[in-house]
Amino acid sequence: MNILEIKGLCKNYNSFCLSNVSFSVPKGEITGFIGRNGAGKTTTLKAILGVIHNDGGTVLFNGADTKECETEFKENIGVVLGGIDFYRKKKLKTVAKVTSKFYSSWDNGKYKYYLDFFGLDENKRVDELSAGMRVKFMIALALSHNAKLLILDEPTSGLDPVSRDELTELFSAIVKDKERSILFSTHITSDLEKCARNIVFIKDGKILFDGTKEDFMNDFKDKGETLENIIVAVERRKIDESAII
Amino acid sequence: MKALLYKQIRLVAHPMTFVFAFFGVMFLIPGYFYSVIFFYSTLGLFFMFLNAREQRDNDFSSLLPIKKADIVSSGIVFCIIIELLTVLFSIPFALLSNMINKNGNVGGIDANLSIYGVAFILYGFFNLIFFTSYYKNGYKVGTAFLKANIPIFFIVALDFMLPTVLGVKWLDGEYNFYQLVLLTAGFVFFVFATFLSLIKSKKLFLRVDL
Numbered sequence: 202m203n204i205l206e207i208k209g210l211c212k213n214y215n216s217f218c219l220s221n222v223s224f225s226v227p228k229g230e231i232t233g234f235i236g237r238n239g240a241g242k243t244t245t246l247k248a249i250l251g252v253i254h255n256d257g258g259t260v261l262f263n264g265a266d267t268k269e270c271e272t273e274f275k276e277n278i279g280v281v282l283g284g285i286d287f288y289r290k291k292k293l294k295t296v297a298k299v300t301s302k303f304y305s306s307w308d309n310g311k312y313k314y315y316l317d318f319f320g321l322d323e324n325k326r327v328d329e330l331s332a333g334m335r336v337k338f339m340i341a342l343a344l345s346h347n348a349k350l351l352i353l354d355e356p357t358s359g360l361d362p363v364s365r366d367e368l369t370e371l372f373s374a375i376v377k378d379k380e381r382s383i384l385f386s387t388h389i390t391s392d393l394e395k396c397a398r399n400i401v402f403i404k405d406g407k408i409l410f411d412g413t414k415e416d417f418m419n420d421f422k423d424k425g426e427t428l429e430n431i432i433v434a435v436e437r438r439k440i441d442e443s444a445i446i
Numbered sequence: 447m448k449a450l451l452y453k454q455i456r457l458v459a460h461p462m463t464f465v466f467a468f469f470g471v472m473f474l475i476p477g478y479f480y481s482v483i484f485f486y487s488t489l490g491l492f493f494m495f496l497n498a499r500e501q502r503d504n505d506f507s508s509l510l511p512i513k514k515a516d517i518v519s520s521g522i523v524f525c526i527i528i529e530l531l532t533v534l535f536s537i538p539f540a541l542l543s544n545m546i547n548k549n550g551n552v553g554g555i556d557a558n559l560s561i562y563g564v565a566f567i568l569y570g571f572f573n574l575i576f577f578t579s580y581y582k583n584g585y586k587v588g589t590a591f592l593k594a595n596i597p598i599f600f601i602v603a604l605d606f607m608l609p610t611v612l613g614v615k616w617l618d619g620e621y622n623f624y625q626l627v628l629l630t631a632g633f634v635f636f637v638f639a640t641f642l643s644l645i646k647s648k649k650l651f652l653r654v655d656l
Contacts, residue, residue, distance in 0.1 A: 250509065252509070273511075275511035287502050288502075288503075299456050299457055302452055303511055
């Protein structure tokens with residue numbers, strides 16, 4: 202069963218377009234969304250969330266069109282945007298208190314538990330946290346309102362290998378109950394080798410692959426043996442040396 | 447809406463937004479353009495939107511379980527509250543001003559019904575221009591404020607010129623019927639312009655790619 206289904210999503214910019222993007226996120230699993238910088242990962246996620254105006258296509262959450270149930274959809278998801286900070290000068294407890302007002306399913310006990318679990322001090326300001334701790338804070342907020350789907354946009358970018366390893370382990374633990382799912386965009390493919398069950402591969406705004414990680418490795422086995430080698434082989438463009446001045 | 451207004455106070459509002467809302471005490475300054483009091487509160491609102499942009503408030507809000515149009519509604523409703531708070535807080539000082547300055551205000555319109563009519567016209571123009579300009583893209587706060595200040599400049603200029611240079615006497619002094627008409631017309635314009643701005647701003651913001 203799929204928790205999220207994207208059908209024929211289109212978005213046109215002057216120099217880039219998402220063309221008929223379709224894929225699905227199975228329930229209770231981690232789906233890795235891969236592609237090089239500028240391939241359309243963030244644009245796709247923003248289109249799913251409805252923060253950019255789509256030129257076509259539908260997004261179904263548990264079978265219901267998200268345009269028809271915008272607030273219900275957002276009530277059931279948690280979004281983590283790596284490298285983006287909100288309210289940098291505010292204390293974590295202020296941001297959490299305000300956030301809690303928007304969710305009917307907010308569980309303060311769970312929030313306190315995850316603060317402790319991640320070693321977060323809620324009296325600290327957002328800008329006093331490291332990049333990894335900020336991601337953990339956003340995840341704590343998402344888990345505190347019982348989000349059924351976590352949409353993570355490059356949450357491990359800019360993190361050291363240890364923090365990335367911790368986070369990928371955490372993601373695996375989150376989906377263990379088979380009730381929660383994760384859609385995880387990244388260009389650091391080694392993170393997905395550890396935790397993803399499914400892969401969605403986007404290139405120049407078009408989906409090249411949507412399926413299990415095993416099928417992906419089989420389909421692209423002539424390109425390489427690891428996710429990284431496959432992406433490099435598919436995406437690499439030759440540099441015209443004569444163009445360097 | 448309640449949660450959004452709470453967010454506006456706890457995470458977005460700039461301290462000067464509230465400080466400027468209490469600038470009604472400036473009615474006690476003798477020989478002053480009292481319409482400037484109301485301009486100051488719009489300056490406080492400008493700081494708030496500037497702060498919202500730097501804190502990436504629109505991005506955060508767009509991820510909350512609300513409709514995108516609600517982001518606009520809450521921003522505008524909060525501003526209306528600040529504008530009305532400015533007016534209400536200034537009233538005791540306007541009354542006090544009349545008791546202190548027995549010869550009236552030599553700088554501009556006296557602290558009477560006329561100046562409140564002017565205040566509502568000023569707020570009406572600000573709301574109509576600032577919000578429709580800002581919500582067109584969600585980040586050009588300075589341009590929106592600059593555009594909104596064009597009519598405000600002329601309103602402040604008229605505050606000075608009408609009673610002193612051009613000799614429109616009914617604007618000054620104690621209560622008269624024309625002052626009541628100006629106040630009513632100003633308030634009706636404020637309501638109409640703000641409502642129009644709300645409808646248009648929502649439509650514009652829905653097209654913005656955050």
